[in-house]
Amino acid sequence: MIENIIKAYNEAVYETDKEAAFDVVNSALAQGMSAEEIIFQVVIPAVEEMMSLIVKDPDANLAQHFMTAQIAAEVTEKMLLLFESPPEIIGCIVMGTAAGDLHSLGKRIVMGCLKALMVEVIDLGVNVTAEKFVDEAVAHNAQVIGISAMMVHTAMGEHGCPEVRKLLKERGLEDKIKIIVGGAPYRYDEELYKKVGADTWARDGVSAGKVIVDLIKEVKSHVTA
Amino acid sequence: MSPLEILNAAVSGEPAPRIPIFCNLLDQGARELGLSQKTYYSKGEYVAEGQLKMRARYGYDNVWSLFYVGKEAELLGCNDILFCNDGAPNVADFVIKNYDDIAKLEIPENLTDHPAWTETANCLKILRSEVGNTHPICAYLTASTTLPAILMGMDKWMDLLMSKDTDIRDELLRKCSLFFEKEIAAYREAGANVLVYSTPFGSTSFVGMKRFHEFSLPWMQRDLAAGGVNDLTYYCGMLPFNNVITQIQETLKIGSYYISPMADLAEAKAIIGTSGLTCGVIDDIKMIHWSSEQTRAEVKRLCDIGKVGGHFLFGTGVMPLQTPEENIVAMLEAAFEYGRF
Numbered sequence: 001m002i003e004n005i006i007k008a009y010n011e012a013v014y015e016t017d018k019e020a021a022f023d024v025v026n027s028a029l030a031q032g033m034s035a036e037e038i039i040f041q042v043v044i045p046a047v048e049e050m051m052s053l054i055v056k057d058p059d060a061n062l063a064q065h066f067m068t069a070q071i072a073a074e075v076t077e078k079m080l081l082l083f084e085s086p087p088e089i090i091g092c093i094v095m096g097t098a099a100g101d102l103h104s105l106g107k108r109i110v111m112g113c114l115k116a117l118m119v120e121v122i123d124l125g126v127n128v129t130a131e132k133f134v135d136e137a138v139a140h141n142a143q144v145i146g147i148s149a150m151m152v153h154t155a156m157g158e159h160g161c162p163e164v165r166k167l168l169k170e171r172g173l174e175d176k177i178k179i180i181v182g183g184a185p186y187r188y189d190e191e192l193y194k195k196v197g198a199d200t201w202a203r204d205g206v207s208a209g210k211v212i213v214d215l216i217k218e219v220k221s222h223v224t225a
Numbered sequence: 226m227s228p229l230e231i232l233n234a235a236v237s238g239e240p241a242p243r244i245p246i247f248c249n250l251l252d253q254g255a256r257e258l259g260l261s262q263k264t265y266y267s268k269g270e271y272v273a274e275g276q277l278k279m280r281a282r283y284g285y286d287n288v289w290s291l292f293y294v295g296k297e298a299e300l301l302g303c304n305d306i307l308f309c310n311d312g313a314p315n316v317a318d319f320v321i322k323n324y325d326d327i328a329k330l331e332i333p334e335n336l337t338d339h340p341a342w343t344e345t346a347n348c349l350k351i352l353r354s355e356v357g358n359t360h361p362i363c364a365y366l367t368a369s370t371t372l373p374a375i376l377m378g379m380d381k382w383m384d385l386l387m388s389k390d391t392d393i394r395d396e397l398l399r400k401c402s403l404f405f406e407k408e409i410a411a412y413r414e415a416g417a418n419v420l421v422y423s424t425p426f427g428s429t430s431f432v433g434m435k436r437f438h439e440f441s442l443p444w445m446q447r448d449l450a451a452g453g454v455n456d457l458t459y460y461c462g463m464l465p466f467n468n469v470i471t472q473i474q475e476t477l478k479i480g481s482y483y484i485s486p487m488a489d490l491a492e493a494k495a496i497i498g499t500s501g502l503t504c505g506v507i508d509d510i511k512m513i514h515w516s517s518e519q520t521r522a523e524v525k526r527l528c529d530i531g532k533v534g535g536h537f538l539f540g541t542g543v544m545p546l547q548t549p550e551e552n553i554v555a556m557l558e559a560a561f562e563y564g565r566f
Contacts, residue, residue, distance in 0.1 A: 016387060016433075018387075019389070059429060059433060059434065061429055061430055061431055061432055061433050062383075062430065062431045063383070063386075063387060063431065063432045063433060063436060066380075066383045066387065067387055070384075100307065100309050100311075100312070100315070101315070102307065102315045102316070102317060103315075104378065104379075104380050105378075105379040105380040105383065108380045127307075151312055151313060151315075152312060152510060152513070152543065152546075152547060153309065153311040153312025153313070153545060153546060153547065154312065156513075156545075156547055157311055157312070184463075185510050187487075188463070188486065188487070188508055188511060189510045189513070189514065191514070192510070192514075195514060
C-alpha cells in the first residue's frame with residue numbers, strides 16, 4: 001500500500017497537481033496511515049526526491065519548484081494538526097530578502113520546503129536590513145540566516161549580505177550562525193556567494209532545503225563539539 | 226554605414242563592415258548626469274540625455290527609451306517605486322492586492338494620454354530627433370503572461386497561474402494583453418524601432434513544455450496578433466530558450482532572438498541560421514569580477530561563434546552599476562575588433 005501511495009504522491013508533485021496530491025493524502029488517511037507516517041514516509045521523501053530530480057532534469061522549471069514547495073507546505077500544515085505530539089524540529093532559520101529587494105517568490109519556495117523538512121522558519125519579509133537579520137537570528141537562536149536577492153545590487157550591496165557578514169564577525173557569531181544566499185545573480189556567477197561573504201548558496205528554492213538542513217546540522221555539531 | 230543600417234544589414238544578411246553592437250546602460254545614466262535615480266527617472270529629458278551621452282562616450286550602436294520595468298505598472302496605477310542609487314528601481318506598490326482588484330483593473334483607453342507616459346514620450350521625442358535616423362532606439366515591452374508579476378508580485382501571480390481558477394487568471398491576462406497591444410502601438414508611434422518582447426514565461430525554465438504550449442504560446446500569439454513582429458526581439462529575461470526557438474519561429478514568426486548567456490550560443494545560431502538575427506549576450510554579472518583580459522576573451526568567444534555567416538548581434542544583459550568602467554571599455558573595444566567582417 002505504502003509504495004502505491006508514495007508513487008501516486010510523487011507523480012502529483014512532479015505534475016504540479018496540488019489537488020491530486022491532497023487526494024492521495026486523504027486517501028492514505030482513510031486507509032489508516034497516521035499523519036506522522038504521511039509526513040515522514042511520503043512528504044519528506046517526496047521533497048527529497050524532487051530535490052534530486054530537479055538537479056538532474058533539464059526540463060525542471062520554476063513552476064515545479066513553486067508547486068513542490070506549496071504542496072509540501074500545505075500538506076505538512078494539515079498533517080501537523082493531526083500529530084499526536086509535536087514533531088522534533090531540526091533547527092531554525094531566519095529568512096528575508098536583502099535590503100532594497102522586494103522579490104519574495106524564492107523565499108517562499110524555500111520556506112515551503114523547509115516547513116516539510118521540519119525546520120522552523122522565521123519569515124522576516126522583504127527589504128530586510130542587515131541589523132534585523134542578525135538581531136532576529138540571535139533572538140530566535142537560529143543556526144542559519146537566509147538572504148534572498150533577485151538583483152545584483154541587492155545581492156552585492158553594502159547593506160545586504162556583506163553587512164550581515166560584518167555584523168556576525170563583530171559580534172563573534174560566525175561559528176554559531178551561518179549565511180546562505182540565493183537568487184538570480186548567484187545563478188549567473190556561481191562564485192558570487194563567496195564574494196559577498198556568504199557561507200554557501202543554493203541554485204534553486206527546492207535544493208536550498210537540503211543545503212539549509214546540512215548547514216543547521218553543521219552548526220549544531222560545531223556548537224555541541 | 227550608420228548603426229541603424231548595420232543592424233538592418235545584420236537582420237537581412239546584407240554585407241556590412243561589422244556586426245551590430247548593443248549595450249544596455251540604463252541606471253548608469255543617472256551617474257553620468259550626477260543625479261539621484263529618483264531625479265534622473267523623473268524627466269524624460271534626463272533619461273534621453275543620459276542615453277545619448279553614454280552612447281557617445283562608448284560608441285555602441287543603440288539607445289534605450291526604457292526608464293525601469295516598473296514604469297509599465299505606473300501606467301496601470303502603481304504609485305510607489307522604491308528607488309536606490311546603486312541599482313534598478315523596484316515596484317513597491319502592487320496594483321493588484323487581491324483578486325477583486327483584477328475586476329477593477331482598467332486599461333487606459335489611450336495610453337499616450339496617461340501622465341505616466343508623458344516622460345517616456347518626451348524621452349523618445351528627443352532620441353528620435355537626435356539619433357532617430359541613424360541609431361536603433363530600443364523599447365522594452367512586457368508580455369501579458371509576465372506583466373501580472375509586476376502588478377501583483379511574482380508569488381501571487383504564480384498562485385493564480387497554478388490554481389484551477391482560470392476565469393480570474395484569464396480575465397487578468399486579457400487585460401494585460403490589451404495593454405500590450407496599446408503599449409506596442411504607442412512605442413512604435415513614438416519612434417522606437419527595436420522592440421524587446423520580454424517574456425520569461427516563454428522559456429521552459431519558468432514553465433514546463435506542456436504549459437509553454439497550452440498557456441504561454443497562445444497568449445504570446447494573442448499579444449502579437451495585432452501589431453506584427455518585424456521589429457521585435459524575443460527575450461526571456463536572460464533565461465535560456467533554445468528548445469523553443471523553432472516553435473516560436475513557426476508560430477509567432479519572430480526573427481530576432483536574445484540568447485541567454487546560460488544557453489549554448491552555437492546551438493541557437495544553428496537553429497536560427499540565416500532566417501533571422503541571433504543576439505549573443507555576454508554574462509555581465511560574471512563580468513563584474515572579471516579582468517579586462519577575461520572580458521575580452523569572452524567577447525571574442527561569442528563573436529567567433531556568432532559572426533560566421535552574419536545574422537549576428539553582440540549584446541549585453543542587465544549591465545549592473547557595479548560593472549567596472551574598464552570592463553565596459555574592454556568589452557566594447559573587443560566587440561568592435563572581433564565583430565569586424
